[in-house]
Amino acid sequence: MKNVLEWLEATVTKHPDKIAFSDTKDSITFKDVYDIARNTGSYLIEKLGIDRSPVAVFAGRRMVTPAYFLGVVYSGRPYAPIDASLPDKRIEKILENLQPKAIVADRDSLEHVNSIVDELATNTDFSRPQVFVAEDISNMMVDSGNRSEHAQYSVNAAISRNDINTNDKLAAVRSQMSMTDPLYIIYTSGSTGNPKGVMTSHLSLMTYINAYCDVMHIEENDVLGNQSPLDYIAAIRDIYLPLKTGCSTAIIPKEYFMEPNALFDYMNDRQVSSVGWSVSAFTILSSLGAFEEVGLKSLRKICFSGSVMPCKVLRKWQDNLPEAHFVNQYGPTEATASCTYYSVDHQVEEDEVLPIGQAYDNYRVFLIDEAGKEPAVGDQGEICVCGPILALGYYNDPERTNAAFTLNPLNKAYPERMYRTGDYGKLDENGVLHFCGRMDRQIKHMGHRVELDEVEYAANMVEGVAESCVIYNKQKEVLLLFYTGDCDKRSLALALRQELPGFMVPRKIKKLEQMPKLPNGKYDMKKLEEM
Incomplete structure (x- = not known):
């Protein structure tokens, strides 16, 4: 298979009435996902024509959201999922980079999205995209009356389109699609303060899902418990x-x-x-x-x-x-x-x-040292990745794309694209990979090299510490430790002095009720730095 839509179409044939996605309020079957996605895709083709420009989707963590994503895919375009609860400034930066011709927004986020788009179009050279209401263009009507256990979906006959015409439109788009077409653009934080839109192809996504499925032994009778926001990787x-x-x-x-x-x-x-x-x-x-x-x-x-x-x-x-x-x-x-x-x-x-183990199937993971060579067993190097799973690059950002996605210096025979992770690792004698920390988490402090992750590990081992994060104030040359848990600061400091050299023990230790987190569960370093 070369397209994620082929997965959906094969599964809806086998399990049309099985629940695909559910939340606390509703659930949606594979047939519902299929119908909503095709209706959405057909509408977008009708309004936008056929091209490969991205469509932003604001739809929240709801059971119907994946169907909206797939609707954009049916139209032959990559979708860019965006959380409407993000700070307005961040959404503005994402939209300025994305420059979408269209936005699909659910009713809950519609007013907010329109206000952001209006502000951008008024004060910048941003071209205002068309904004479509997800529930309307998918022809989905939710019966809000005596609701049974699952939501009732029906097609609005007044705006339903001719099936033959719809099939022709979708078939015309599909005939032009390839496995290397972009599937989605997911925005991650960037060191410059400007989010990076990581653009991934059908081929890359399907390669990863196939490999993960084999390792985790996922089968049709499994039920997955989703934690992550749907706009995160x-x-x-x-x-x-x-x-x-x-x-x-x-x-x-x-x-x-x-x-x-x-x-x-x-x-x-x-x-x-x-x-x-x-x-x-x-x-x-x-x-x-x-x-x-x-x-x-x-x-x-x-x-x-x-x-x-x-x-x-x-x-x-x-x-x-x-x-x-x-x-x-x-x-x-x-x-x-x-x-x-x-x-x-x-x-x-x-x-x-x-350890972090071994490469997934169809991935190639290796180390490169500072001299651009492969380090010896047990020696540290930067973790690099090759294979069909590499992102296509950062959307509308050739400079950062060229810096992160480079040619493999170990391969002299032909140009081989690779991604530099910015992480240190080392291989043991059994070929198992061990994580050694972020390159930007390795600092020089009081003349010594300090791995901030090593300080965190020592803190996490102390009885009564639930979570910890260490940051370095380069200007003041101070290590700061933030933590949560029942342990008092004095006991934690004493425990660290027993485990670490003096120069590695944070000078300032602050106990928090709760660690500030990003939606993906990682620590919000900027908020910690502001404390």
Whole structure:
């Protein structure tokens, strides 16, 4: 198969009435997804013609949102998912970079989106795109009367289009599509303050989903528990695994991740069997007393990523889910979510550091040292990635694209494109890859090289510390440690002095009620720096 729409079309033939996506209020079947997506795609073709310009989608964490994404795909364009709750300035920067001809917005975000677009069009040279109401162009009517367990969907006959004409339009677009066409543009933070639009092809996405599916053994009877916002890279598993396998995704409310009992009750009720969550989700739930009153009955397949998993947290989950398969995943958005995995095949020790393992199928992961050569076994180098999973680049940003996506200096025979992750790693004698920290998290302090991740690891090992983050104020030459948990500052400082050289012990330690987080679960470094 060369297109994600082929996955949907094969699955809707097998399981038309099976639930594809659900949230706390409603659910939607594969047939509903198929109909809504085709209607949306046909409408966009009718209004915009046939080209490959992107369409921004504002639709929130709702069970119908993936169908809107796929509607844009049916029109032959990449979709750019954007969270309407982001700060206005960030949305403006994204839209200025994207320059979309059209925006698809649900009714909840419509007024806000229009106000941002009007402001941009008035005060800049931004060309105002057409803004379409998602519920209207998909021909979806939700019966808000005596609602049964699932929402009732029907086609609005007054605006329904001729099926033959619709098929002709969609077929004309499909005939021009290839597997290397861009599928989506997902925006990530950029060091300059301008978001980067990571553009990924059908081929790259399908390569990753196939590899992840094999490692996690995802099958049609699985139910995935979605944690990530649908505009983040981590959500692609929860969106596309159902299309490939016929499994279902249950979208979990954000607030449940601060209430372990409510979360576990919901997961048990939906029979969630597999999750792919950020490490912070596991650490927060553990610190809030997960498993003390309610257990998980159906969860058996667990993947975690985004940061280093504290093994004292993993051990708690292993003890409570002894039959579960745990996988540590590593990789950047530019390599289609992840590039390596490590299946945890043993009961971990609390002071253990997990490796990031081996490359997924169809990925090639290797190290390059500062001299542009491959380091010896055990020596450190930058983690680099090659293969069909590389992003197409950063949308409308050739300068940053050329800096991050370069030619492999180890390959002298032909030009081979690679991505430099900016992370250090090393290979052990068994060929297993170990993460050694971010290159920009390695600093010079008091004449010594300091790995900030190493300081965090030491803090996380202290009894009573739930989460920690270390930042470096270069101007003042001060290490600052922020943490949450029951441990008092004095006890933490004393414990660190027993584990670390004096120059590595943070001069300032601040206890927080809650760590500031980005929607993807990672720490909000800018907010920490402002504290």
